[in-house]
Amino acid sequence: MNAVITGATKGMGRAIANKLAKEGFNLVICSRSQQEISSFINDLSQETPDINVYGLQTDCSDADQVRKFAVFVQQHFQCVDVLINNVGVFYPGSILEEAENILPLQLQVNLNTAYMLCRSFAPAMKERRSGHIINICSVAALQPVVAAGSYSVTKAALLSLTKVLREELMPYKVKVTAIHPGSTLTSSWDGTTIPAERFVAADDVADAVLASINMSAGANVDEIVIKPLAGNI
Secondary structure, eight states: OEEEESSOSSHHHHHHHHHHHHTTOEEEEEESOHHHHHHHHHHHHHHOTTSOEEEEEOOTTSHHHHHHHHHHHHHHOSOOSEEEEOOOOOOOBOTTTSOTTHHHHHHIIIIIHHHHHHHHHHHHHHHHTOOEEEEEOOGGGTSOOTTBHHHHHHHHHHHHHHHHHHHHHGGGTOEEEEEEEOSEESGGGTTOOSOGGGSEEHHHHHHHHHHHHTSOTTOOOOEEEEOOTTOOO
């Protein structure tokens, strides 16, 4: 089985990659840092030597680099069984007060990258009548966060994309899932004094991904919401 994971060297993406590698998936990953990619591939190769892992430095805010990543995947995998659109950026702020480039930047990373990669790999899934697309959305897609207005807009758009693809690909037995993490303990919270138990763990999100993939052939997980037990931070 072959899986593609964007934003895979940190946080949720790294946890997902680790989980899938242990399940025997071959991986193609991307990240903005080639050093992080090389280091992570080395770690995965030592822990799971029976799989193949490839990575390409990709800045997903650049559409041309996303296209190059799609070609890179196709050069290494004859087929993509699972596409996990995990990459994302978060800029807090008011829609009326933020810089004009904030929404376009988040749209490119949080929405357009997933859109482009789905268009790259879903047609072959449709033709094979198998495959699974998993989009890492956010609770902000369900309940807007006023302090992160543009981010909420982009995640709501990603959820809408997920729902449209779900309906479009349903007749072809291709699964489509949205996962909505709440406050998750990743590197974006480095330096926080908030106890770890107040957060969702990145491994929790990875477990949800794997559970979705492992459903029976006739079952599709439409959406999973994962929040901290005591509420979002």
